[in-house]
Amino acid sequence: MIQDIAPHHFDNQYHPRPPKTDDGVLLYRKGRVYIQEDGHIPAVRELCGEDRDRLQYLFSIDERAYYTLLQEAKQLPAGYAFLALNVLRTLRDRVAAMAAVSGHQLWNWYQTHLFCGSCGRSMRADEKERMLRCDHCGNMVYPKIVPAVIVGVIHEDEIVLTRYAGRSYRKDALIAGFCEIGETLEDTVRREVMEEVGLQVRNIRYYKSQPWSFTDTLLAGFFCEVSGDRQIVMDLDELSMARWVHRRDIPSDAEGISLTGEMMSVFKKYGHLWQRSLTDMVK
Template identity: 40%
Template sequence: MLQDIAPHIFNNQYMDKKPAKDDFIISIKEGTILLRRQEEIKLPTFKDFVSKYFNIDKSAIYLFSIDEINFFLVNDRLIEEDNEFKYENLHKLRTEKPMWMAFAAAVGGQLSLWYDSHKYCGRCAQKLVLHSTERALLCPNCSDIIYPTLAPSVIVAITNGNKLLMTKYAYGIYKNYALVAGYAEIGEDLEQTVRREVMEEVGLNVKNITYYKTQPWPFSGALLVGYFAEVDGDETVTLQESELSEATWFEREKIPKSPSQISLTSEMIERFRNQTDKNIE
């Protein structure tokens, strides 16, 4: 999956660091990220732009490191495109190589959106400042502290013997087959989220809900939690057309091939395809 970047090591511990010339820049503009695309993508480093943008390193925000290389957000000014680096849609990172660089760019985009969406205090409207000891924003007026948020959501592979229920979204840029999915609501555990989302989207009851795996998904700021579940009773689908354009039962050998293997959804589909019995452990 996208976050599986071994042997590279991702370290998101907060540190008070200053950029070096070989550290990478995260520069975001309206859902796009500045990078160079050839056979593989590459983010710009400070040495690529330090001569053009005076003091570009002074206000850079440390985000995380991969191995010994640090990644910094530059969000106080717009770095213009040049002959080498162009702004590309963040969602294109799903198919880019190397995966560790695509993962870094996607997580950098997620953090950039959080910073950009939290400029003022929701209590008193005072302008927020960077916290001095942790990854957070602080209101200097009322002392409220705002941390990066994750949205817990479930991915549900609904099975009926040798069949898997696959769906397509009614909206958005992703047009391939997926699985039933949805965000957790206040006051429910994740198994309750599974039951509710399945009933809402496809009108089915499920049983034997079994946890599979989790995945951070930076494109939506979600923490995905995967479950397998068996249909309980009638398998006739009642489609929630405001969410889905299609929900179809596929026999194992006829399941459409996933276009990539970076997502929890794709891994779960392939997991079911390659099973030889009902055991999903």
């Protein structure tokens, strides 16, 4: 998955330090990141001096720290282009992909919280933790993380695959949805499955989680079994297709970056025996 960059270490603790010349600078415009096609990220040394003084610390990977600018750069480094974030889904440089997508989530949070939601005054970054503070009214804001579920609904050797309606992503997927206030994750699984395909489920079992910075989301993956009638009643507003698929016919996961793809691959390989140890499943 996109966060699996071992042996490299992603350190998201907020301990800003003065930038070094070889540290990375992640520059964004809405939905786009300023990189080269091979994933090369600009370095601090490529910025003009005024921009270096305005860098906001984000995180580090191994010994390299990454920063961003909360305002447009005075002079963009040459040799790069603003590419759509979706290019990160197929980028071979996984460290660059992880850095760029995680950086965009933080950059977007800073951009959308420049002003206090309580009094309208300017916010400033706290010195000790990843938090924005309003000095006028004391309002404190932390990064937004949205919980959501990915659900593999199974019956014997079949699984429900879906395709979204009205989205650019056209490939097969599993049932997914965001948690509502007051819901447990398991309640979300039941509700989303019923809303999207009209099925009741039982034996809800947790599989794995994944940070999905494309949508500010923390995904929680579950498998469950259909209970009773297997007739799919599809939500036409959400889905363009929903069907039972035998595991031998599940498409291969060419991207290898998403929890959805991994869960489909696990069921394709192991069927109802997916509960084997994760060590065995990823061999």
